[in-house]
Amino acid sequence: MAFQLAMTLGFMAIGTFAIGLILLLGKVIRPHNPTELKTSTYECGENPIGIAWFNFNNRFYLISLVFVVFDVEIALILPTLLVYKEAISLGQGLLVFTEIFLFLLILSLGLVYVWAKGDLDWIKQIAQVGTSSVHPQKGDLHS
Amino acid sequence: MNAIIESGPEGGFALGKVDELLNLARQHSLWYFLFGTACCAIELMQTGGPRTDADRLGMVFRTSPRQADVIILAGTITYKMVSRIKLLYEQMAEPKYVLSMGSCANTGGLFQESYAVVNGGNLFLPVDVYVPGCPPRPEALIEGLMLIQEKISKEPFLKMAWQRNPANISEK
Numbered sequence: 611m612a613f614q615l616a617m618t619l620g621f622m623a624i625g626t627f628a629i630g631l632i633l634l635l636g637k638v639i640r641p642h643n644p645t646e647l648k649t650s651t652y653e654c655g656e657n658p659i660g661i662a663w664f665n666f667n668n669r670f671y672l673i674s675l676v677f678v679v680f681d682v683e684i685a686l687i688l689p690t691l692l693v694y695k696e697a698i699s700l701g702q703g704l705l706v707f708t709e710i711f712l713f714l715l716i717l718s719l720g721l722v723y724v725w726a727k728g729d730l731d732w733i734k735q736i737a738q739v740g741t742s743s744v745h746p747q748k749g750d751l752h753s
Numbered sequence: 754m755n756a757i758i759e760s761g762p763e764g765g766f767a768l769g770k771v772d773e774l775l776n777l778a779r780q781h782s783l784w785y786f787l788f789g790t791a792c793c794a795i796e797l798m799q800t801g802g803p804r805t806d807a808d809r810l811g812m813v814f815r816t817s818p819r820q821a822d823v824i825i826l827a828g829t830i831t832y833k834m835v836s837r838i839k840l841l842y843e844q845m846a847e848p849k850y851v852l853s854m855g856s857c858a859n860t861g862g863l864f865q866e867s868y869a870v871v872n873g874g875n876l877f878l879p880v881d882v883y884v885p886g887c888p889p890r891p892e893a894l895i896e897g898l899m900l901i902q903e904k905i906s907k908e909p910f911l912k913m914a915w916q917r918n919p920a921n922i923s924e925k
Contacts, residue, residue, distance in 0.1 A: 639775065639911070641846070641847040641848065641913075643847055645843065647840065647843035647844065648843055648844050648845075648846070650840075650844065652817060652818060652819065652844055654837075654841075655836075655837030655838065655840050655841045656837065657840070
């Protein structure tokens, strides 16, 4: 038992040593020449403008999420429209119409949810807790 | 002198000086930068494709200059592109190589007379290998890359100028 433990410890020591050795070897062998141009941000050859760590309004995040609802609708409805006449001639008009209608229903449920939650408002109203709230009112932000 | 490579049914070994072994490793992991300025880039993509599979020679495309060893000037270079290409070349880590692919990148080619076209990549980058053709076939590009491999195999890696004096890098 003690021998096995010692073996484990030995292997751990060798492993740690090997990692250090390899890192040291790389340090010795590799070229090291950081220039100002080389360390500049990679933007596919363009000169970077400004700094990357700027504040971005996180309300755009919700808007882009809601956009997906309409995006998927357009992407799937337009091709259906193109073949709709053909589908009618094949006697499948009602089937196609029902499918698209159900699809729209599901997606509009998502829209209704977002609407009811108030996420379509640019300035979202936060439910008031008690009477003396520290949350800003709509009027406060506009004034 | 190159390293001695012996291969048997149950594996093999390579014997040589540190330089040679390092070169052996470098020349068989020649990663090229996925960057094309014009139509030669279509052939460049074909080179990485299954038919002429450059991967079997260790040539893998990289989408970042930080990981690339070779920049392939694939296609017509306009004056507007020069500053971008130079910046990309600067952002590559040493050791780095330049391969000029096709007539346009070599001399300006078909568009030599145009006011917008640079007459050769060698006017602003230290080109190692020129591959002629309009466009060169993928096999020709692979031959060009193999010429770079050959060049790597002859380099005294540990004694290179940029090893001793980093300021000499641009004058290679």
